[in-house]
Amino acid sequence: MEPVIEVQGLTHVYIDAENTKVTALDNIDLQIMPGEFVAVIGANGSGKSTLARHLNALLLPSEGHVKIKGMDTMEEDNLWDIRQTVGMVFQNPDNQIVAAIVEEDVAFGPENIGVLPEEIRTRVDDALKAVDMTAYRTHAPHLLSGGQKQRIAIAGTLALGSECIVLDEPTAMLDPKGRKEILSTMLRLNKEKKITVVYITHFMVEAMLADRVVVMSEGKIRFQGTPREVFSRVEELERLGLEAPLAAKVAFELRKSGMKLPKEIITNEELAAAFG
Amino acid sequence: MSMKLEHVSYTYMPGTPYEKEALKDISLEIKKGEFVAVIGHTGSGKSTLVQNLNGLLHPTKGNASLDGVDLSGKSNEAKMARGRIGMVFQYPEHQLFAETVYEDIAFGPQNLGLNYEETDARVKDAMKFVGLDFETYAGRSPFSLSGGQMRRVAIAGVVAMNPDYLILDEPSAGLDPGSRDAVFAEVMELYKKRGTAIIMVTHSMEDAAQFAKRMLVVYDGRIIIDGKPGEVFLKEKEQLLKVGMDVPEVYKLADALRDKGLRLPKEITDAKTLLAEIKRRKGLR
Amino acid sequence: MLDITLGQYYPGNSFIHRLDPRTKILATLLLIVAVFLANTAVGYGALCVMVLFIIALSGLPFMLVLKSVKPLLFIIVLTLLLHTLLGQGEHVLYQWKFLKVTEEGVQMGVKMSMRLILLLMISSILTFTTSPIVLTDGIEALLRPFRVIGVPAHELAMMMTIALRFIPTLMEETDRIIKAQTARGADFSSGNLLARAKNMLPILVPLFISAFRRADDLAVAMEARCYRGGEGRTRMHQLAYHAGDAAAFVFAFAMIGLMAFLRWGPNVL
Structure with a gap:
């Protein structure tokens, strides 16, 4: 099977306001399968948002390559196909909604690529249904909650026909309810519509539900694996300014005190089971 | 009071x-x-x-x-x-406006009618308090700082009002x-x-x-x-x-452990206590 | 918490509300022409009846439409007074020094102020029955043929759409910033004009920075969603004329015809 996203030796260098060279991404290799x-x-400044922007050619590599379904982002002819394939959802819910009516906003993407009106209608209706926002079709976006606005943004990528959605800290500005809405929406789209998801977050609880977790710091991928593998590495995470789940931390401390516990405990239930 | x-x-x-x-x-x-x-x-x-x-x-x-x-x-x-009564709003860094960190922090004290010396002392104190070195940051534009630093400047601006x-x-x-x-x-x-x-x-x-x-x-x-x-x-x-x-995670974990028969006291409010209690029950150091 | 309704759209589902926005814009222009053609009492009477008829059709409260006259009330009254008091003509009704009230003057004053009132009411019916968003669609569609002579129809419409989308957001933001600076003891109401302008800086600077940040974010988000200008772009909502629109056009042209007849036609009345 061909990867949806193939990142090879990606380096991103830019000149900051003080005229110094900053290496935001340093020789990254990453493959993401359909x-x-x-x-x-x-942590903040680890390069994860920069990486996200490379995945639909909003940024181009200083060195290395990013390929979306085999299409290199460096080739200009691929640009619009890449942006249709990989949809983006950004952090600030307010700043990515273009139109003053929900369904008009969802239609924005397909309108841009010249989809026929009847087809846009179908896509918009399907997309709104997929994020459970049909009831808000004709509402004004500024009256919606943060979670609802983000779901509109997700619907916007679906209507564009994205097979893969990259979300750049989509829940950072949301309340707990909004966070749950977004995470469960993405898990459902992943399961039911086979949408490939790249979910950038600094909430560890959210990452625990992924198939794979990639840990970044200082522009490099430090390690990756299943949530179980990643979150049981309590010490390394803390060194990178990240926090392991409570159960993993407690298990880690207990092991240090000599208690025999199974490896890779990350949930409360798993830790409790060891006491059963 | x-x-x-x-x-x-x-x-x-x-x-x-x-x-x-x-x-x-x-x-x-x-x-x-x-x-x-x-x-x-x-x-x-x-x-x-x-x-x-x-x-x-x-x-x-x-x-x-x-x-x-x-x-x-x-x-x-x-x-x-x-x-x-001071108030630090959500995302307070979005309310920064002055040309330098110093001026922004001094805004509140000046509005309180403090004179130059008092204001100066308040600004220095507030910057020290939020861990921003006076020499390094006072003259810089708040907008050239990182997100975390901008938030500290904003908090300092309220703290300076005492x-x-x-x-x-x-x-x-x-x-x-x-x-x-x-x-x-x-x-x-x-x-x-x-x-x-x-x-x-x-x-x-x-x-x-x-x-x-x-x-x-x-x-x-x-x-x-x-x-x-x-x-x-x-x-x-x-x-x-x-x-x-x-409820906080530590309460959930304690409950999960209790469900499996581990006897824990009721008043567990933080991870440290929880860990100490588990160790005590299990006879660990 | 703030709710700002832009423009003066009065939601409804009347015959007038349902008309195509292009029809409404063009019919409004035609009726304005009709108002300018009117020059007899009968003509003005007919126009008043017509406006009442349209208001009835639109389901708008009469007082709401009448209120739209308010911003220009001063000018209307002034028009009436000037024509009445400084009137020209032979049938002098009253004279005091240079003030001369003539029958022709009174007639002229009433006509001119009626004209203003009718213009205001007709155009406000358009904005009362058409949401700003639909109005934007209508304007874009009407301007589209003029693209060949360089009218940026799509760009104008896009700008209006984004403005409609972000004005409420920026107003909320302004409210937030004012509160935050007030909590820091800022004073926006005392001092002379210059001092006050300076006092606005703690609001304006963060607001501008935020607006630029939003614009930046939005530009990236639009690009990510394949936006590349109006070229090759389609629209989900296709404007379409229906039977009602035809009726509206017939009606508008009939009004022009009537006014032209009353003006230039044989004097039957």
Whole structure:
């Protein structure tokens, strides 16, 4: 099977306001297969947002290559196909909604690529249904909650026909209810519509539900694996300014005190089971 | 010494089709030196509540006062009283405006009518307090700083007013664990060393449990729970879940362990205690 | 918490509400022509009846439409007074020094102010029955043929759409910033004009920074959603004329015809 996203030796260098060279991404290799749900975690400034922007050619590599279904982002002819294949959802719910009516906003993407009106209608209706926002079709976006606005943004990518959605800290500005809405929406789309998901977050609880977790710091991928593998590495995570789940931390401390516990405990239930 | 709400109701846009009663007959007293967490989901009325507490909004019915001074007044006394209540809004870095970090922090003290020396001392003090080196940062543009640093400048701008009461709306929103810990360490220092009363609006049960001594749960414009976090999370778990709130992870883990027969005392409010108790039960060091 | 309704759209589902926006814009222009053609009492009477008829069809409260006259009330009254008091003509009704009230003057004053009132009411019926968003669609569609002579129809419409989308957001933001600075003891109401302008900086600077940040974010988000200008772009909502629109056009042209007849036609009345 061909990967949806193939990142090879990606380096991103830019000149900052103080005229110094900053290496935001340093020789990154990453493959994401169709249908995967990959979480990317890392502290602020670890390069995770820069990586996201490379995945639909909003940024271009200083070195290396990013290929979306085999299409290199460096080739200009591929640009619009790449952006249709990989949809983006950004952090600030307010700043990515273009139109003053929900359904008009969802239609924005397909309108841009010249889809026929009847077809747009179908796509918009389907997309709104997929994110459970049909009831808000004719509402004004500024009256919606943060979670609802983000779901509109997700619908916008679906209407564009995206097979893969990259979400750049979509829940950072939301309340707990909104966070749950977005995460469960993405898990459902991943499962039911086989949408490939790249989910960038600094909430570890959210990353625990992914198929694979990629840990970044200082522009590099430090390690990756299943949530179980990643989150049981309590010490390394903390060194990178990240927090392991409570159960993993407690298990880690207990093991240090000499208690025999199974490896890779990350949930409360798993830890409790060891006491059963 | 206390701030008081007496039978306060607040209605947005009264007399229009958009009329909305955000607070319903709330009575509340917060004493100097308290640390209160205010929790509730978006739209519960918690933001309206704190804005009534510091005189930014004036009650539609009832009254809000600080040490007996009505906060809605136009008198100098009322103005002074409002000046004693600091407020750090959500994403406070979005309110920075001055050319230098120094000028921005000095804005509040200057508005209080302090002279140059006093203002200067306050700015230096506040910068030290939030851990920004004076020499390095005072002359820089606040907009050239990182997100975490900008937030500290914004907090310093409020701290420099030396408020007796400090209201913080989601002070850790959007920060990673490192910056979050730094911000909370500063807040705790204010609370402990200066005796500033802290009123913290938060979505995080963890933060409420870890820092606050008193917790208010706002739901549908009313305060439905008012108590010590430890007790609230133990006794009011059902009620919290019913209004869409949660309990901190450590309570959930302790419950899961109890379910498997591990005998743990009731009062486990943080990870350290939990760990110590497990070790004690299991005879570990 | 703030709810800002832009423009003055009065939601409804009347015959007038349902008309195609292009029809409404063009019919409004035609009726304005009709108003300018009217020059007899009968003509003005007919136009008043017509406006009442349209208001009845639209289901708008009469007082609401009448209120739209208010912003220009001063000018209307002034027009009436000037024509009445400084009137020209032979049939002098009253004279005091240079003030001369003539029958022709009164007639002229009434006509001119009626003309203003009718213009205001007709155009406000358009904005009352058409949401700003639909109005934008209509304007874009009407301007589209003029693209060949360089009218940026799509760009104008896009700008209007984004403005409609972001004005409420920026107003909320302004409210937030004002509160935050007020909490820091800022004073926006005292001092002379210069001092006051300076006092606005703590609001304006963060607001501009935020607006630029939003614009930046939005540009990236639009690009990510394949936006590349109006070229090759389609629209989900296709404007379509229906039987009602034809009726509206017939009606508007009939009004012009009637006014032209009353003006230039044989004097039958």
